[in-house]
Amino acid sequence: DAGITQSPRHKVTETGTPVTLRCHQTENHRYMYWYRQDPGHGLRLIHYSYGVKDTDKGEVSDGYSVSRSKTEDFLLTLESATSSQTSVYFCAIKGTGFGENSPLHFGNGTRLTVT
């Protein structure tokens, strides 16, 4: 499982509340990603990180912020959750072995429901 742990695995929250999802890796990989998956849309990139304190936006970053204060943790924050952010969130890390073509390894996801 490439040493990726997402927490929590499930969360139900109310509209307008802040939510933070955590992705923890144990293998010191440089690149980490947050994706969301919704029916009919496949996986879409929210934010990614290419090192400690180095992050950038993906294709659906509005309403989300991220932080990476240490290599092993990549946090995704919904400052004020909305129902449109109900989704399954996947964290991924870029592995090694193929240089720039190294595959991504995904966590098992966090199912977030905003009521």
Place this chain on the structure above:
Amino acid sequence: DAKTTQPNSMESNEEEPVHLPCNHSTISGTDYIHWYRQLPSQGPEYVIHGLTSNVNNRMASLAIAEDRKSSTLILHRATLRDAAVYYCILRDFLTQGGSEKLVFGKGMKLTVNP
């Protein structure tokens, strides 16, 4: 962004070979073709990738057309565990960090019949 086209779904029978097609007519010369699959209630997992030559690994084979406008993922003997959504993806570089964004489409659902 380079895009891929896959059938929405396919069916196969257990222990038979399965050929999963992917079209990518706008592929650029330096785009690699990646395949991932997603089992129910799990995150996607890497299957295989290639540039021009056919590739084999323990999970599957990847056959790439000579003009690179299409490719085929080959599962040599499908098992029930191979039932998943399969994604054919072209690599796309992000703006910073020298990393890459894998743009996942909707994928193709493979059903394996016992």
